[in-house]
Amino acid sequence: MYAIIGLGNPGSQYKQTRHNVGFEVINKLAYDNNINMNKNKFRAVIGEGRIGLEKVILVQPLTFMNLSGESVRELVSFYKLLPEEIIVVCDDINLPLSHIRIREKGSDGGQKGLRNILYQLGYDNFARVRIGIGEKPAGWDLADYVLSKFREDENSDIISGITDAADAVTMIVKNGSCRDAMNKYNKKAAKNGE
Numbered sequence: 001m002y003a004i005i006g007l008g009n010p011g012s013q014y015k016q017t018r019h020n021v022g023f024e025v026i027n028k029l030a031y032d033n034n035i036n037m038n039k040n041k042f043r044a045v046i047g048e049g050r051i052g053l054e055k056v057i058l059v060q061p062l063t064f065m066n067l068s069g070e071s072v073r074e075l076v077s078f079y080k081l082l083p084e085e086i087i088v089v090c091d092d093i094n095l096p097l098s099h100i101r102i103r104e105k106g107s108d109g110g111q112k113g114l115r116n117i118l119y120q121l122g123y124d125n126f127a128r129v130r131i132g133i134g135e136k137p138a139g140w141d142l143a144d145y146v147l148s149k150f151r152e153d154e155n156s157d158i159i160s161g162i163t164d165a166a167d168a169v170t171m172i173v174k175n176g177s178c179r180d181a182m183n184k185y186n187k188k189a190a191k192n193g194e
Helices: 018-032 065-079 112-121 142-146 152-175 179-191
Strands: 002-006 039-041 044-051 054-061 086-092 100-103 127-132
Touching: 002 018, 002 065, 002 152, 018 044, 018 054, 018 086, 018 127, 018 142, 018 152, 044 065, 044 152, 054 065, 054 152, 065 086, 065 112, 086 112, 086 152, 100 152, 100 179, 127 152, 152 179
Parallel strands: 002 054, 002 086, 086 127
Antiparallel strands: 039 044, 044 054, 100 127
C-alpha cells in the first residue's frame, strides 16, 4: 500500500495557486483512477482505491502547508506505513515551471510543508515528487509569490507539469521503485536546461 500525499492549503481562495500543485496532482490521480476523495480522516481529505493492482490512499492534508506533517504523522502511524510506502508531491520554487524532480530521500529544499513532514516523521527516506513553479520574481515576497495564481500564459505548462507528476507517481507505484520515474523525468528536466 502507498500513501500519496499532495501538499497544499485548504479553502477556495488557495485553489490554482502555485503552492497547491500537490493538491492538483492528487485530483488528477483521483480522476484517472476513479478514486473518490470523500473521507475526512487524519485532518485530511482522503480517497482509497487502486493504481494498477496496488492499493493507495490519496491524501490532501487540511492542516495548511506549514503543518502538513501533523496530518501525515497521524496517517502513517495509523496504517503503520514504512518510509518506502510514502510519496509526497509538492511545489518547488527552485525548479523551472512544470519541470519535475523525483528523489528517494533528502532535505526539504526550503519547502516548509516538506520540512514539517521531515520533522514530524523523523526520517527523510521517502519518495518526493517536486513540481517546478518557477523562481520568485525580483521584488516579490516569497509568501505572496507561492500563494499567487498562475498567469494565463503559464497554464498550459503547469497542466503539463501536473500530468507529468501524476504519471511519475503512477510509475513509482506500479514499479515499486523510483528508479524508472527518476530516469525518465529527472533526465527530461536536465535536458530542458535545469
